[in-house]
Amino acid sequence: MSEGSRAAALSAARRASARYRTSPWPGGLHVTGHRAAAGPDPVLSFLGGAGCARYLLETPDAKLLVGCGLFAGPDALWRRNFSPCPDELHAVDAVILPSAGLGHAGFLPQLVAEGWHGPVFATPGTAALLPVALGDAAKQFEEDADRWCPPGPAVPPFRAEDVSRAVDLVRPVEFGTLRQLDGAELEFGRSGGRLGAAWVRIRAGGRSVVFAGPLGAAGHPLLRRPDPRPRSDVLVLAAPQEPGDRHLPGRFAAAVHRAVRRGGSVVVPAAAVGTELLLTMVRDLMDAQEIPRLPVLLDSPAGLAGIDVHRLAMAERWPELRRDGRVAVPDRPAGQVTDRPSIIVAGLETADSGRVLRHLAAALPDPRNGVVLLGHPAPGTRAAQLADGARHLKIRGRYVSVRAEVTALGGTGEFAGPAEVQAWATATPAPETAFVVEGEPAPSYALAKALHAEAGWCAVVPEEAERVLC
Template sequence: MSATHQGSRAAALSAARRASARYRTSPWPGTLHVTGHRPLSHLDPALTFLGGATGARHLLELPGIRVLVGCGLFAGPDALWRRNFSPCPDELHAAGAVILPSADLGHAGFLPQLAAEGWYGPVFATPGTAALLPIVLSDAAKQFAEDALAAEAGGWAGPGPAVPPFRPEDVPRAVALVRPVEYGTLQQLDGAEFEFGRAGGRLGAAWVRIRAGGRSVVFAGPLGAAEHPRLRPPDPRPRSDALVLAAPPPPGDGHLAGRFAAAVRRAVNRGGHVLVPAAAAGGEGLLTMLAELAAAGEIPATPVVLDSPAGLSAVEVHQRAEREHWHELHRGGRVRVPAELVEQVPDRPSIIVAGLETADSGRVLPHLAALLPDPRTGVALLGRPAPGTRAAQLASGARQLKIHGRYVPVRAEVTALGSTGEFAGPAEVLEWAIATPPPETAFVVEGEPEPSHALAKALHAEAGWCAVVPEDGERVLC
């Protein structure tokens, strides 16, 4: 956490909570009342992009209500990280409802902060997202709190107090607002209606279509791969006047399990640990891969350290989904856990799974500080790291990282594995999008500039679409 904003955050939070009464919404169900904002009288929906490459926040203004689709936490450099702190932007307080496409921090991690400032409208999510959300938020809150305490004790907090983006006590307030909605069920929303469709990739992940006044908008976050080992592929894209589409990361070079196993074998042969920055909530794919590799003899018998407050809670949600035969699951796909799962790092080589996956916060930081200088260590990076994060620095070959106020040399072997195969690549996303008649406009969001512009160009070249990459903060009619 940057020292440039920690000192002012505590005072700002107190002031924001006092001011938040101006933006309170009436209890649900009811009419939206937003003091200090102009009436919602225009006919065409208006859409403001308040997120960026690492946090989804899309504000849709409808004739009767403002809806925030995604309430994500930003990851990356200080300029983005500071946006996770008080006071919340007025536009977020003005929302009459929040719709969460998934439970990950990039789509739901700002909700506790918004609720802590007094917002108490309804939050709609699929049952899977509703089940995972308390685990994801509690896991992050505890790790953020540990970071803040360590910063105070270690002296790298800067001149002011170290304050986390949100606290463990903020999570129950946010979770209490959640209203589960089944896939394919029309939900009425003050003159509008919306429905969820299966997005794949993560349990509970959804695209959402919102309709009002004869106009419709579809929001599609990261889409799951058609060959996902445990989840069914995304539902077809419905027709809409506008489409908000997440840019997929560049395709990986395949053979993830084999390359990961080779990295583990090299580190173990050197007598070193393998560190994998990953959150326990959402890391069920990694645990399953580890269990399968060990069972097949592809990696040596090695303890797996799951260093997370959430423990196996997210895995238990997936196992419940398997027992109850949730429709979004493949019949044959199952979550597995390694045979030797421990909580403390042993004296012999082990595989350490610690969050957060950005390597900017959480319990992964002390592991990085201790292990990066050791040339026996292996660091395995899954997925495409968010720009500006420590994980991205490691993936790009950084030879030192600043951790806890000190520069740490990077002598460990870093293996950037790229795509995990759980999410659709550019070709799959393009195929999914153009299989349905085109919208009037497609907006490509939630990605780095290069893949975002590449997808927009492909939509134009392949199907003649009007496809744009909106600026952060840009407002359009749709």
């Protein structure tokens, strides 16, 4: 994403903010119904996987897709992003996006590129961040296709013009507002973790389903805690990550100090949406004199655009933001790793594509440098290989020795851990069925088991492509 693209993304964010209070659909939405064949009860299909949200809800009057995410992980899974859209997605009447993350929205431009042009519903925050996240993904895909960087084929799944068409379809809906669809009712509530992220409640045919993606932690430095879970017949609940480590800032500071003593720099793979938390932590560490005041180089115009969206939200006092939160602003990006110790932040966070590959190729062979991995990388990604102790890494067709120090810090604390997720879910009367989704098998089955054993719930980890009645 160029500086011009960053300005365009921020302009789109401002337009989305303006639509926060003025919706172009005052009388609700009329969609052309595709009647579900299973009768009056809604039918729910699980079309995604770990880290990927795609839930098809077929009501008697319409087909609604909640989440339209990209797959992440090993080559075989990643390559599915480059395949034509499944027929089920082409048949949907509307798309509902829980967040702007690629796992929730990253496949939307490809769906649009193949001819789909229905309405897309999202919160104002998600609408503002969507051109940033999707525009950055399109740029990375195009760069990788030009260089033919496996695991992706040499043709990108979508381009910048597809992102523009997808963003034009978005209809912002405020938190707590009921949106009438044909035979259904939509509501968003705050889920935290990311600006604009929401749980989704859909009522249809006398039944209600709540979709809750990764929940934000109660102690999030920028966002308020999630809204309480509403009552529903069915709950689709994202598996939690490991809880954030309260010692993580200190461990990050220690990794920086070790690199500085060696005369090296630190490279941090990070997503365009979410960089604001990392930069806020770095600023706080510098203010507390726990790390030296190094240059902080954000090699991501999309990341800068995302920070601009957060600053706009704070200036307009969006209700999901904490009043005491402040977003850090980094130095402007630099092109190369320099001899002067620096903290270099670039995407993608999986290290499977993007500008971070150039920085890793330069930094990894030098034992003076360090690489800090945040979060829980999907199995099979380059970030996961580094976390597992890889001695070499294949980057753009060439193997690079890993001599730099690699520090995997795990969760950064913006998302709720297992105890918080379970407490949020069980604070409201039990649904008839809870489905635990989007996680790796171990945490998914652990949460389902805990909900069954401790709360007496019917909790299930569904199979991919499984269909159930609601």
